[in-house]
Amino acid sequence: MKIGVYVCHCGGNISDVVDVEKVAEFASRQPDVAVVRSISHMCSESGQRAIIDDIQQYNLDKIVVSACSPQFQGETFKKAVAKAGLNPNMVVMANIREQSAWPHHDEPENATEKAKILTAMAIEDIRKKEPVEKVTLKMGKNVLVIGGGIAGIQASLDLANAGFNVYLVEKKPTIGGHMAQLSRTFPTEDCSSCILSPKMADVAEHPNIHLMTYSEVLEVNGSIGNFNVRILKKPKYVDEDKCTACNKCTEVCPVSVPDEFNLGMTMRKAIYLPSSTAVPHSHVLDEDACLGLKPLACGLCSQVCEADAINYDDMPQYINLKVDTIIVATGFDIFDAHLKPQYGYRKYRNVINALEMERIIVEMAEGHVIRPIGKDIAFIQCVGSRDAQVGNLYCSRICCMYATKLASLLKRMDPSREVYVFYTDLRAFGKGFEEYYRTAQELGVKFIRGRPGELAEDPESKKVVVRVEDTLTRKIIEKKFDLVVLSVGLVPGEGTVKIAEMLKLPRSADGFIKEAHPKFRPVDTPVEGIFVAGCAQGPKDIPDTVAQASAAAARAMSLMNKGEYEMSPIKAFVHEDLCDGCGLCVEACPVDAIKVAGVAEINVAVCKGCGACISSCPRNAIDLRIFSNEEVMAQVDAALRDKKPGEKRIIMFADDMCTYTLADGVGTAKLKYNSNTYIIRVPSSSRVTPEMMVRAFEKGADGIFLGECEAAVSPYPDTLKVIEENVKKAREMLARAGIEEDRIQYSPFVTVMFKKFVALANKMLRMAEKYGDIPEEKRRRLGMEKVIYHE
Amino acid sequence: MSEVIYMGEKNKKLSEKIEELSGEKITLCEQCGICTTSCPMADDMDITPAGIMRYSQIGDERVVDSEAIWICASCFTCTVRCPRGIDLAKVAEALRELNLRKNVDHIDVNHLDEELNELPAIAVVSALRKFTS
Numbered sequence: 001m002k003i004g005v006y007v008c009h010c011g012g013n014i015s016d017v018v019d020v021e022k023v024a025e026f027a028s029r030q031p032d033v034a035v036v037r038s039i040s041h042m043c044s045e046s047g048q049r050a051i052i053d054d055i056q057q058y059n060l061d062k063i064v065v066s067a068c069s070p071q072f073q074g075e076t077f078k079k080a081v082a083k084a085g086l087n088p089n090m091v092v093m094a095n096i097r098e099q100s101a102w103p104h105h106d107e108p109e110n111a112t113e114k115a116k117i118l119t120a121m122a123i124e125d126i127r128k129k130e131p132v133e134k135v136t137l138k139m140g141k142n143v144l145v146i147g148g149g150i151a152g153i154q155a156s157l158d159l160a161n162a163g164f165n166v167y168l169v170e171k172k173p174t175i176g177g178h179m180a181q182l183s184r185t186f187p188t189e190d191c192s193s194c195i196l197s198p199k200m201a202d203v204a205e206h207p208n209i210h211l212m213t214y215s216e217v218l219e220v221n222g223s224i225g226n227f228n229v230r231i232l233k234k235p236k237y238v239d240e241d242k243c244t245a246c247n248k249c250t251e252v253c254p255v256s257v258p259d260e261f262n263l264g265m266t267m268r269k270a271i272y273l274p275s276s277t278a279v280p281h282s283h284v285l286d287e288d289a290c291l292g293l294k295p296l297a298c299g300l301c302s303q304v305c306e307a308d309a310i311n312y313d314d315m316p317q318y319i320n321l322k323v324d325t326i327i328v329a330t331g332f333d334i335f336d337a338h339l340k341p342q343y344g345y346r347k348y349r350n351v352i353n354a355l356e357m358e359r360i361i362v363e364m365a366e367g368h369v370i371r372p373i374g375k376d377i378a379f380i381q382c383v384g385s386r387d388a389q390v391g392n393l394y395c396s397r398i399c400c401m402y403a404t405k406l407a408s409l410l411k412r413m414d415p416s417r418e419v420y421v422f423y424t425d426l427r428a429f430g431k432g433f434e435e436y437y438r439t440a441q442e443l444g445v446k447f448i449r450g451r452p453g454e455l456a457e458d459p460e461s462k463k464v465v466v467r468v469e470d471t472l473t474r475k476i477i478e479k480k481f482d483l484v485v486l487s488v489g490l491v492p493g494e495g496t497v498k499i500a501e502m503l504k505l506p507r508s509a510d511g512f513i514k515e516a517h518p519k520f521r522p523v524d525t526p527v528e529g530i531f532v533a534g535c536a537q538g539p540k541d542i543p544d545t546v547a548q549a550s551a552a553a554a555r556a557m558s559l560m561n562k563g564e565y566e567m568s569p570i571k572a573f574v575h576e577d578l579c580d581g582c583g584l585c586v587e588a589c590p591v592d593a594i595k596v597a598g599v600a601e602i603n604v605a606v607c608k609g610c611g612a613c614i615s616s617c618p619r620n621a622i623d624l625r626i627f628s629n630e631e632v633m634a635q636v637d638a639a640l641r642d643k644k645p646g647e648k649r650i651i652m653f654a655d656d657m658c659t660y661t662l663a664d665g666v667g668t669a670k671l672k673y674n675s676n677t678y679i680i681r682v683p684s685s686s687r688v689t690p691e692m693m694v695r696a697f698e699k700g701a702d703g704i705f706l707g708e709c710e711a712a713v714s715p716y717p718d719t720l721k722v723i724e725e726n727v728k729k730a731r732e733m734l735a736r737a738g739i740e741e742d743r744i745q746y747s748p749f750v751t752v753m754f755k756k757f758v759a760l761a762n763k764m765l766r767m768a769e770k771y772g773d774i775p776e777e778k779r780r781r782l783g784m785e786k787v788i789y790h791e
Numbered sequence: 792m793s794e795v796i797y798m799g800e801k802n803k804k805l806s807e808k809i810e811e812l813s814g815e816k817i818t819l820c821e822q823c824g825i826c827t828t829s830c831p832m833a834d835d836m837d838i839t840p841a842g843i844m845r846y847s848q849i850g851d852e853r854v855v856d857s858e859a860i861w862i863c864a865s866c867f868t869c870t871v872r873c874p875r876g877i878d879l880a881k882v883a884e885a886l887r888e889l890n891l892r893k894n895v896d897h898i899d900v901n902h903l904d905e906e907l908n909e910l911p912a913i914a915v916v917s918a919l920r921k922f923t924s
Binding site for chain 2 (some may be wrong): 342382386387388389424425449450451452453454467468469470471474476
């Protein structure tokens with residue numbers, strides 16, 4: 001084994017504080033080290049060149065770069081060693097900038113000592129490292145799109161046009177979603193269904209799209225590249241291909257029920273066309289409303305159907321599919337205004353919600369007056385949004401603009417109308433929105449800044465009394481309106497909630513599906529191969545929905561197009577000779593990646609590499625690539641080597657996503673914390689077993705700290721629970737050896753908790769100083785302790 | 792003529808004091824006015840409930856001397872309706888407390904006679920509490 005060690009000056013960033021020559025000299029005395037250099041900028045072309053040349057000239061097989069954070073330049077050096085013909089895993093970085101030169105900038109001697117130890121830790125780590133093979137997965141070209149609103153339609157068309165095979169599942173009898181119900185779109189006032197229906201028709205005709213309406217996803221198993229999906233196709237009792245939508249069946253049907261498409265404001269028949277632009281353009285028989293099918297009670301529709309499209313013997317069908325990726329476009333529901341009883345929705349005749357207003361306007365344009373709307377109309381904003389009292393803290397983003405649109409349309413239709421919008425903050429953030437707001441003001445729509453507490457009904461005229469503080473004049477104003485429209489917010493759709501649970505997709509605090517990263521992976525979910533688009537992810541308008549749908553389609557394509565998919569090589573693996581197939585790891589795995597067939601087997605396609613399984617194994621038979629017990633313990637040993645009596649060293653395990661990034665952030669901000677803290681990077685602190693903690697104390701650690709992502713941002717579900725359990729077991733062992741239990745601490749972090757990080761790091765040291773060194777004898781006793789597995 | 796409020800240390804201190812006594816984060820108020828229209832006494836107030844919150848946010852001493860804080864019936868309707876979850880009743884109570892701490896006697900409890908019938912009950916309770924707490 002020949003190791004090359006490269007110490008970076010970082011143009012003074014490191015060398016102004018850390019004596020890099022001393023670090024280099026120290027490194028040259030470490031085992032297996034063949035070449036040591038200190039170089040001004042390691043990441044520069046010439047720095048990388050030096051590594052490549054040395055590998056070729058001196059036959060180096062492993063490289064350590066003592067420089068900055070591996071999160072910052074890790075990929076650079078992986079590529080460099082790969083260029084020289086080494087496996088990319090054959091380089092390790094010691095983070096002497098963010099973890100030493102910067103946070104300890106006012107104590108250069110300690111910073112230099114710490115830099116030496118960090119370098120030694122990296123050397124010991126690389127000595128244990130083995131080449132790691134790429135983990136790839138075969139990918140087909142099949143996509144399941146759940147939800148046939150505008151998001152699902154757009155994603156399906158993009159994918160189908162690119163040659164992918166799309167299964168589009170919609171639970172209603174027609175695609176189109178909410179957009180098909182709207183009057184016009186803001187800010188351009190295009191007719192909503194007119195611009196949507198050509199797209200709907202494209203879906204129906206596209207050879208690469210298998211459209212399944214009136215269908216529901218029942219079950220999804222498997223993982224990226226191999227999702228097994230079970231779909232229920234409900235009976236329509238009308239053959240889509242034969243039906244000519246002549247409407248004769250509807251004319252003779254004797255049963256009337258409220259029409260969902262018009263939110264129950266009009267009636268439809270038991271056999272009906274879901275909407276005038278329905279796709280597939282076919283009637284459907286509502287079996288719950290029909291007088292009776294089995295046995296047949298009426299049968300009038302079949303008698304008049306010339307196309308012979310009606311089949312009373314239609315049955316539910318179950319369809320099984322295998323797909324490679326999934327796009328969730330399950331959309332939203334409008335906020336149920338009943339939850340704000342003080343506004344009297346459905347109690348006062350003249351209080352409606354905004355979606356009902358949309359339908360009234362559409363029907364009016366077609367010459368049907370669903371209900372009178374009168375002259376004086378008020379809109380009340382933020383109903384069910386931005387309201388702690390109903391638990392929805394978020395802004396629904398579209399209500400300001402749809403109210404502005406509806407108000408403008410009403411005013412245009414009849415300029416003698418008085419239209420008021422009662423708002424708290426008017427948000428016109430999108431392209432053309434502010435101008436549109438201005439246009440509405442020019443039309444004479446009155447915007448009053450104030451939120452009414454309650455509405456009252458005039459018992460005689462049935463007009464609605466709105467009483468509000470005009471917060472700009474600080475006066476209470478009161479006015480009677482013919483109609484009050486509640487601008488209801490958006491909530492996660494019932495389907496969104498159901499599908500999220502089925503696919504194990506985490507949801508954010510607002511209840512919508514959580515994206516893998518709010519900035520850089522906005523349409524990915526934390527589950528590999530599943531994407532989200534449209535209002536399932538959060539309230540948004542049509543342009544944003546379409547953009548997101550196209551983005552999700554592109555992300556799905558980028559996974560499938562190569563035909564294979566390269567995964568992170570950090571995966572759990574099993575020592576088959578040690579495994580007795582007890583199955584404890586199966587329960588410990590938060591993503592169901594393990595199954596037992598004689599011995600435990602890891603499904604690498606599902607494994608996310610958190611390492612939560614490791615501590616569950618009583619026989620040490622399960623481990624993690626790149627962050628194995630051996631590799632991590634080698635770093636612990638190096639961190640505690642040559643510790644002098646009275647000297648304090650704290651080991652901090654930092655999860656890569658939050659705590660390690662946070663520590664880098666603290667360093668970059670040059671915030672000071674003690675130089676006795678040695679950070680070891682792990683995918684998740686749940687991979688640190690109780691045994692490892694105890695061994696660290698045996699070797700001389702004065703304290704152990706485990707940092708982990710807060711559950712809400714963590715890429716792994718439920719790891720905090722595992723950490724809690726591991727810490728409990730390790731503390732038990734400490735207690736049995738007579739060592740203070742609280743020498744082990746853990747905390748969740750997000751990447752911005754700078755003050756908390758510094759405070760906790762310093763608290764660990766103060767505690768270690770208070771308790772003093774752990775006596776030799778207690779450490780020996782600890783060495784004899786074994787982990788006790790509960791249950 | 793419009794009035795200019797020069798914001799100084801005094802304003803900051805008063806805001807902080809109100810937050811300390813009420814335990815409520817008054818900067819959370821977004822001035823939607825739902826409290827005002829929910830308030831059964833708002834018509835009789837010199838400063839509306841939302842106004843009270845605004846004056847408190849900028850730390851204007853006049854809120855402490857307002858009549859509104861004594862007209863407040865402590866019915867809590869504002870509290871249950873506030874979309875930001877602020878307990879306005881606690882804020883009003885804090886303001887009454889600040890007013891009482893000034894040690895100005897608006898009502899001499901020892902000489903209450905025919906006034907007793909006209910005074911709002913809350914005023915009498917508060918005046919008496921000053922001597923008992």
